[in-house]
Amino acid sequence: QVQLVESGGGLVQAGGSLRLSCEASNTFSLYYMGWFRQAPGKEREFVGAMRWSLGVTYYGDSVKGRFTISKETENIMYLQMNNLKPEDTAVYYCAGTPIWGIEVISATNYPYWGQGTQVTVSS
Secondary structure: OOOEEEEOOEEEEOOOOEEEEEEEOOOOOOOEEEEEEEOOOOOOEEEEEEEOOOOEEEEOOOOOOOEEEEEEEOOEEEEEEOOOOHHHOEEEEEEEEOOOOOOOOOHHHOOEEOOOEEEEEEO
């Protein structure tokens, strides 16, 4: 079992930046770690993911060029969010999966989830 805890959410003005953190209880079994977000009334959306052992990253089209995933330690992942827009407002979730060869954009492929952290971008 893997526990994931997000932190770093908050309120920011459009054009600003935030950095989210995800701390995992352990990652030795995880093949991918990722970030998803969910706005009220919308489906959970893929933000990005990292093939954990290699550091290869993948991003959703809506955040490409603005958001960056990085690995701080073997158990800590960051999501650096720049040039934030009001449409980035959502609860952001950290996720992990031990399954290889998956579609990284599909939330159903991730069995481990954090509790989420709210990001609100004001216009």
